[in-house]
Amino acid sequence: MERLRQAGINARGRIGWETDGTRARLAFEAAVLDARHSLAASFASIDPACPLLSARARLFGASWADLLRHLLRRGVSVSIALDATAGAEAATALAAIAQAAEAGGLAGRLTVTRLSHPAARAEGGGWPFGLFPRGHRQALALVDDRQLFLSAAPTGARTGRSLFLSAEGPVVTEARRHLDGFAAFTAGVRPVPPAQRLLRTLCCPRPGLAGRITPHRLANEVETAHSMLLRRAQRLVYVETQSFDCLGLARHFAQRAAAAPQLGLILILPATAPPGRTWFDRLRQRQALALLTRAFGARLFIGLAPGGCANVTLFDAEAAVAGSADLGRRALRADTHAGLYLRRSDDIAGLRAALMRHWLPEAAGENFFDPVRAVSAWRDLAQENARSGASGPRSLLPGPRLRG
Incomplete structure (x- = not known):
């Protein structure tokens, strides 16, 4: 894999996987329940009303909204970024949780951000390329900056076909850097750090007529790895x-x-x-x-x-x-x-x-x-x-x- 290493794709770290959606959600619930100080995530959208599956999680309520309230009461900071075009309903539900937490003296422990892709533009104009919306569609979460969970939104209602990845080791640091920076990367105001094991798709706006057709690619590592x-x-x-x-x-x-x-x-x-x-x-x-x-x-x-x-x-x-x-x-x-x-x-x-x-x-x-x-x-x-x-x-x- 020397060519992969030369391209910056490094195989260090420990990776786990789960192909059953139900078992994946149970594993994620367990990891979140064990969180000591932080949960940080970015999803296209999530469903706070999604039922909890494990008996341990249901001790604190019936839904993910209840589990998030439990985390906040324990002093765990929760930060969730949602895509502006897909996460409106979820953001409203999460905002209600944040307001209740603030009223209970837990201000600032839940941060919810809706992000529009800077390269997105309105459809129309009769161009086929106008049917080319851009958004933040990733699905990843970090628990205590120690465990990375990736590739399937764990709070969705879907329990069937899925592939859910977990990771520890140096890739967690990469994921933290990505979570902290992807909004700035896609806005074109911060350079994109090189990849190692985390593979990203990132683009930012391109000026002029060309920008109306295609954005400026910052990273197309998934395609390159293929x-x-x-x-x-x-x-x-x-x-x-x-x-x-x-x-x-x-x-x-x-x-x-x-x-x-x-x-x-x-x-x-x-x-x-x-x-x-x-x-x-x-x-x-x-x-x-x-x-x-x-x-x-x-x-x-x-x-x-x-x-x-x-x-x-x-x-x-x-x-x-x-x-x-x-x-x-x-x-x-x-x-x-x-x-x-x-x-x-x-x-x-x-x-x-x-x-x-x-x-x-x-x-x-x-x-x-x-x-x-x-x-x-x-x-x-x-x-x-x-x-x-x-x-x-x-x-x-x-x-x-x-x-x-």
Whole structure:
């Protein structure tokens, strides 16, 4: 991984992961309950009314709002940044908690900030690029500046498909620096420090006509890490993503397909497009998928997940990139996102098995996991699901038929 180190992507630190949304929320509740002095977070939005799951947390109330009140009474400082376009309702609910805390003599212990992306602008003008909103879409939290939790909003109501990351070590310092500075970075008033293990998407306003089309990129480390790790992939790349409409990244996949004739690709997309996708997004995704189809041919399986999917890419059993960013151009080049680089010692093989088993029947054989046979096995499974009318959030269906 010398090239990754030269690019500043350092594999130090300790990473954990959880693929079950319920277990992830239980783990986060436990960490928050153990907080001694601080909880700092940035989410697109959260739900303070979200029910608590653990018996221990429910000793202090029924919802996350109750848990936050408990933290404030214990003297824990809570700081939450929300995206201005998505977090209005949550900000109102949190403001009520802050006011109640202030009335109870706990002034200043809860800070809630709604942040507009400085490069955001009103849609319109008839330009397709006007349908290019920018926001702070990351999902990360720090407990006591000691533990980092990342990539899935832990206070959302969703308990199904998810990938939730936790980390300790030097990456926590990176995350603290990012949380403290991303508003200034995206405003263009403070330089962006180099990355090590935390991978970021950051942009700021660009003056003139060009700025009306694309912002100035400050960091596109999620895309860069994908491009670099692809060059090392030999057998199988496994991807789950909410979107795949970045043509630049699709070309990197296609180039690697030509250079590595044994490389297979399993790509899982949501069966229903996530909210906010435009006709332009759908057009670009179709173009990107057609590019992959031409490049990989029979070595490609595209599956549609009725229950949605995570945002994660695994390169053989050697490395992975996961976080809040999908593989769409908006997430990779415009919105604010944060992710992590994982290496073999983070149990990539175990993570891949856990992610794959989510979609597979209990009696799934070794052919579903073997890099040489996996693509055809997954294709056969999806086609059988379609023929038999299998339904449910874990029943993969065949992807769109595109001209190769």
